[in-house]
Amino acid sequence: MKIAILGTRGIPNYYGGFEQFAEFFSVYLIEKGHEVFVYNSHDHPFQEKTFHGVNIIHQYDPEYKLGTFGQFIYDFNCIMDSRKRNFDIILQLGYTSNSVWFFLLPKHPIIITNMDGLEWKRTKYSKPVQQFLKFAERLAAVSSDFLVADSLGIQTFLKKQYKKESTYIAYGAHPFTNPNEAVLEAYQVKKGQFNMIMARFEPENNIEMVLEGVALNTDDETPILVIGKHETKYGSYLKNKFKNHSKIRFMGGIYNLEHLDNLRYYSNLYFHGHSVGGTNPSLLEAMASNALIVAHNNDFNRGILKGNGYYFSTPDEVKIALQTINKSDNLPLVQNNFEAIEKEFNWNKINGEYLGLFEECVRRTKTRK
Numbered sequence: 122m123k124i125a126i127l128g129t130r131g132i133p134n135y136y137g138g139f140e141q142f143a144e145f146f147s148v149y150l151i152e153k154g155h156e157v158f159v160y161n162s163h164d165h166p167f168q169e170k171t172f173h174g175v176n177i178i179h180q181y182d183p184e185y186k187l188g189t190f191g192q193f194i195y196d197f198n199c200i201m202d203s204r205k206r207n208f209d210i211i212l213q214l215g216y217t218s219n220s221v222w223f224f225l226l227p228k229h230p231i232i233i234t235n236m237d238g239l240e241w242k243r244t245k246y247s248k249p250v251q252q253f254l255k256f257a258e259r260l261a262a263v264s265s266d267f268l269v270a271d272s273l274g275i276q277t278f279l280k281k282q283y284k285k286e287s288t289y290i291a292y293g294a295h296p297f298t299n300p301n302e303a304v305l306e307a308y309q310v311k312k313g314q315f316n317m318i319m320a321r322f323e324p325e326n327n328i329e330m331v332l333e334g335v336a337l338n339t340d341d342e343t344p345i346l347v348i349g350k351h352e353t354k355y356g357s358y359l360k361n362k363f364k365n366h367s368k369i370r371f372m373g374g375i376y377n378l379e380h381l382d383n384l385r386y387y388s389n390l391y392f393h394g395h396s397v398g399g400t401n402p403s404l405l406e407a408m409a410s411n412a413l414i415v416a417h418n419n420d421f422n423r424g425i426l427k428g429n430g431y432y433f434s435t436p437d438e439v440k441i442a443l444q445t446i447n448k449s450d451n452l453p454l455v456q457n458n459f460e461a462i463e464k465e466f467n468w469n470k471i472n473g474e475y476l477g478l479f480e481e482c483v484r485r486t487k488t489r490k
């Protein structure tokens with residue numbers, strides 16, 4: 122098959138979850154003998170024309186000049202280019218800024234859309250933007266040939282809201298099996314003597330709630346590493362709010378996967394504050410890295426962790442977790458999560474399920490014709 126992947130900033134991954142998936146899945150498809158094209162922003166750090174056999178198509182992306190509106194132009198450019206490529210399948214990752222162009226998508230390819238995770242619920246968006254995202258979600262749900270939901274909660278929502286069936290395929294992670302304690306030296310922490318939280322600096326990821334709990338825990342100076350790009354308005358707000366707490370260390374974005382895996386592996390508590398979305402990549406990666414997870418109490422996180430983690434809803438509950446929970450006392454929970462990655466959320470299984478869906482979509486489309 123000749124397959125295109127749209128909706129990301131490009132591969133290899135320098136940004137987030139969909140980019141990571143696009144990188145792994147596109148290479149997997151190449152290994153299975155398919156012809157694959159991934160659309161990249163024109164200013165993506167990787168400027169080669171191929172990546173491990175995957176064709177890279179750079180398209181102009183004015184986000185650096187126009188902010189979020191630039192994403193609409195980038196997606197428009199990608200879709201217009203796709204009209205001349207004669208693809209068999211176009212996989213759209215997300216719908217935020219591309220579904221408005223659905224009427225421009227080429228007619229021949231099968232359009233499969235991963236519906237992401239209720240973007241209109243994100244509190245960083247104003248009310249008008251949230252209303253637009255609801256509209257964009259509906260457009261994607263109605264106009265796509267087939268839908269993918271990366272959590273059972275999203276699958277239920279799509280069925281209830283739009284009367285649309287979808288295929289549940291979770292996100293994946295690689296089991297981490299080669300810890301290297303020497304990595305900790307670069308971050309000035311010691312095995313089991315630090316906590317961490319990793320997320321984009323957005324209100325719905327509850328970084329502030331976690332750090333408020335850390336600040337309340339005045340009798341303990343155990344450092345917490347706050348990992349994520351903080352050169353934002355919200356990042357500046359948080360850094361200023363907690364500037365007098367030396368145990369709160371804003372580390373910025375860390376993109377070295379080996380370093381991240383080791384930090385998660387050797388941390389005492391790993392706080393996961395995400396409250397919106399489907400199967401969150403960073404949660405699975407924490408499970409794969411043998412972290413002991415204290416997660417925000419919501420259906421998405423409980424659907425993945427089940428009884429193999431701790432939960433918080435307030436700063437006081439974060440404080441109590443810091444005072445009462447130790448990883449060394451909870452190794453069975455850590456092991457259960459690691460086994461879930463191996464059995465349910467491993468990349469080979471996820472990639473195979475996507476390819477199986479593609480093949481089934483082709484069969485069903487031919488039968489209809």
